Amino acid sequence: MPVTIYEVAERAGVSSSTVARIMRGDVKEVQERSAETANRVRRIAKELGYRTNRRARALSRGVTHGIGLLYSSDRWLFEGVNTQVINSLVGALQEDGYHLVFVPLGGNDGWEDIIRGGQIDGAVTFQPLHERVSSALAESNVGVVALADDSDASLSQVLVDDYAGAYAATRHLLKLGHRQLLYYVHESVKQHCSVHERRRGYGAAASEHGQGLEAKELIFVPEEEAVSLLVSGDSRPTGVLCYSNLEATLLCHAMWQYGVGIPRDISILGFNDMFSTKYMTPPLTTVAFDAERIGKLGAELILKTIGPKATSCESVVRTIKPKLIVRGSTGPAPDR
Amino acid sequence: MPVTIYEVAERAGVSSSTVARIMRGDVKEVQERSAETANRVRRIAKELGYRTNRRARALSRGVTHGIGLLYSSDRWLFEGVNTQVINSLVGALQEDGYHLVFVPLGGNDGWEDIIRGGQIDGAVTFQPLHERVSSALAESNVGVVALADDSDASLSQVLVDDYAGAYAATRHLLKLGHRQLLYYVHESVKQHCSVHERRRGYGAAASEHGQGLEAKELIFVPEEEAVSLLVSGDSRPTGVLCYSNLEATLLCHAMWQYGVGIPRDISILGFNDMFSTKYMTPPLTTVAFDAERIGKLGAELILKTIGPKATSCESVVRTIKPKLIVRGSTGPAPDR
DNA sequence: TTGAAAGCGCTAACAG
């Protein structure tokens, strides 16, 4: 049986409110007398092993300090760089006494009970939300911030400047002399704003360059198609901007098979700096972003959104800049 | 302002307890009269948009329906097959009205507040727990089940029969005629019971076979070492049992570089059937297990452990059998 | 600053 403020109060000869206030840090301790009491109470609480009961506090204060991680399992959340974001998000939330709760959106109505039942104070998501979910959140006054998703302009969000990343990456290829380019997105990739943003950045850099340049794109297509484009024909691409490390891995494998050298014959550039990337041969040139920072910013935004002095109605967008990490998979364009 | 049982009660002309009981499904509705009231109450509740307040219920019942996912970020939890286990665990818990909460063990004392503050009713973990954590759990009467970890015999656990998996895999190599074998674990792998179990299975199959067989092992070593063993010397292994898909990926890459054919010159066998495995060339022969099932069993065990009729003191162990999936990366041993 | 008292919304005996 856990010890309560009442037991501490009795032992210390003060009222329960006093104990509660002291344990909560509400007491200013400017006067000598209160400082003394405070210390005594703290000592006794410690001796007795007192801990604030979070259930009671939740009811009384009307908040749980829980943040929901909204996701549907059809879009696999725990892959790639998201896991790093989540990890840092959890850490940052914990710093402020908040915890993250898995809230799978599919299946039964569990998610609705959690949202409407006051199980969480706020939420984060990596994906567009269904209307039902959005309204449940709104009606329950649960704030949301979107991470790496810009589909709902009314939400606060933290984004990566994919346009800039793709632009820089493409410029890199151009500087190396590549004039036959390809932007490739694998068929397994889900529709997402970054697909489009990276395409825009790629396109912008290409059209800026002007004449004598061929910039192809293969979006949502199986790798066989990309591979055959890369290994046959005279105007085959020599510089490939991959949507992520998935495409990069696939293509590198395939190129080895066909005896195409990287970066001798083809330069390959990916997005997202992952573990597996470091174990590639050659190491992948890639556009990386600071996943840790997204988590931190996300935590910051959501806590601000649900905070007491929340100027709710305004949504804020934080954008982080990716950076190009040049490694071994890109090199000068081959002579033709 | 959310609607409470009192408002529903007033509108329906019954007492709040009646509403609560009906909403909770406590009412047996055998008699006509009560069935009628029940329906009316339910209708009104729906009209008013009533939802049980989980905070109030938590305080009153003394449970939160939260299950903690205990992990420390130094052992990266969200990689590989664990993510599938977690996904199914979350789903299974949701079926029973439970939710999973991230509980990072490092950093500040947040985890202790969660455990001792009654934020969760039970917990699951994939790793050995520190003494401080274990005692916090025990003292707070929070049950735990270990997933794929056998380090604490006093816990309920769900395990994979890694011994059997490695045994079957090794037998597969032997049947293909391989007589120079290697069991390889990469340096980045953390100490874990499966490392040892797989080694045992490998060793058992090897020693069963008897004479004319050389079974090497390289445990926790960098890939360069493994690669050099595979490409030089007369007695170099032709059949490799990798600890996971990581080693398999690394070795396949390296073999391509050295012009060593798979499975022509070397057969490679991995553990864990992952997405990336399917995109390998050739597709990886691997020992797979039903991750979904682990999650389901885990949910079952933890709910049983914390349940009301929990015969607490006894810990139960469920073991699931892996199965060998033969694909393209293994073939007959080459002539020498 | 401190204490007394009234909740937060639901659950859980206990009568009726």
Next chain:
DNA sequence: CTGTTAGCGCTTTCAA
């Protein structure tokens, strides 16, 4: 089966 009556443990006025 239904209503009444106390709480669960903490927070929060409101006086003192």
